[in-house]
Amino acid sequence: MSGPTSATTTGATTASDRPAALLRWLFFSLIVRPAVLVLLGLNLRHRERLPKQGPAILVANHNSHLDTPVLMSLFPQRLLPRLRPVAAVDYFLKDARRAWFARNIMGIIPLERRPEGGADPLLPLERALDRGDILILFPEGTRGEPEKMTALKSGIAHLARRRPDVPVVPIFIHGLGKALPKGEALLVPFFVDLFVGEAIAWSGDRARFMEDLAARFEGLAHEAPPPDWQ
Amino acid sequence: MFVRLDPTIWWTIAGIYAVLLLASVLVFGVGRRVPALGSRDLCQRVTSWWIMATLFAIAILLDRIASLVFLGFVSFLALKEYLSLIPTRRADRRVLFLAYLAIPVQYWWVGTEWYGMFIIFIPVYMFLLLPVRMVLAGETQGFLRAAGTVHWGLTICVFSLSHAAYLLMLPGDDAAAGAGLLLFLVIVTEANDVAQYFWGKLFGRARVTPSISPNKTWAGLIGGILTSAVLAGLLAFLTPMSWWIAALIGAAGGIAGFCGDLVMSAVKRDLGIKDTGGMLPGHGGILDRVDSLVFTAPLFMHFIRYFYY
16 A cells, blocks of 8 residues: 555545455444444435446535445445546545545545645546546535535536536435534434435536535425434 | 243233334325325324334233333433534533433443432432533533533433333332333323324314414314323323223323423524434334423322332
């Protein structure tokens, strides 16, 4: 395994690595799926809107480290090698153990938040889409305040512009920020609501695309207003 | 673990499946011609009943420990649903965790037949411990509401429901007799729910409590109580009661179950929701299913314990 400096080239190969792929399969079938079923419990609305295959881009609000594994558990196990969460290099590849787990078990594609020397940070994402992968992105950029949505970053719009045929599927998650918010290590069981929105097409304009996306999240969040959590 | 070979238990479970089979023929077979019977809601309800009855039957037919684990898990699901619905405070995450920990402890008292501890653990010790843990968290805003709602949920989902589990232990070494008591309680309570729904749909007109639940009618209530009384009389062989006492208890259970249903309806109204969850298609959430059991279990357990054991 190469270090974080060659992130753009290694991102593509990790998911097909044999022993890692087996570990990843075991981790999801023996730990993630049973834990999601028993400790959390999902209330998934509009399951039919989830993409059946790649390429596709899932965008979700981000409140917890559990967001990624829970989103990945929505898909059949055979699609696991296709699921690629996009994660920030500066956070996930800082510590060696975390980096190993992020790359091999979660199968992340590292994203350089502040690229240096004119490197194109979206290139590995485009390559993954061209291979038929399903990307998982959190356009808020960070987990932030639990159960509160913040402004969306427009990197997703650049990606959508370059691959206008790939469906962008918004998913609103509620409850995981209560179960395991930022800075907490103790998981408290809560039911989780997941609302899948209709796919958004590239509208030809970055600002309009971002407005569409924000409006879609707004609509999903209002399908079932969550109880108070101060 | 072993399968109990007590014939009365086996025959009763066979009877449950016979009723389910009849319901399936009505809903999926006749329902194709009569749209009122074949509605999506009814089909989902019957399918969910098959799954619930099978899980319950397996838990009963295995040994006592399996039955206790099953009921403890139902308590866990109910509490999780409740805590996900009510407003909670971020500062109380560890308090909620403590509330979850009360479940294995409470069912441990049941399994070890420590009646005194079983009966005071949640009303006394958890009642004192939860607010102390809240004080340590240091958040006073909304303190009273948080302390009240969390303990209320613990009482409903864990304390009340564990009374159904305690029925298993009442006859001492005679495990089959305990299983018979639990079967009697659950069948009569659930049949009462179905009967109230059924009579209400057929003849219901005047509403009992229009401001809380528009679906509850006098015809449903009275039809449910009578049905439960007859069924309880027929099932008296599962218990040490004579048939007419069992029938009276069945009628009382019909009223208690109705009250439990109403209380949960009021909670849902307060929270502005229709169902407590989506776990059981056709029924709603787990609390929608056990709301009447929460009321019938303690009353039935104390009646039986006081007069028969």
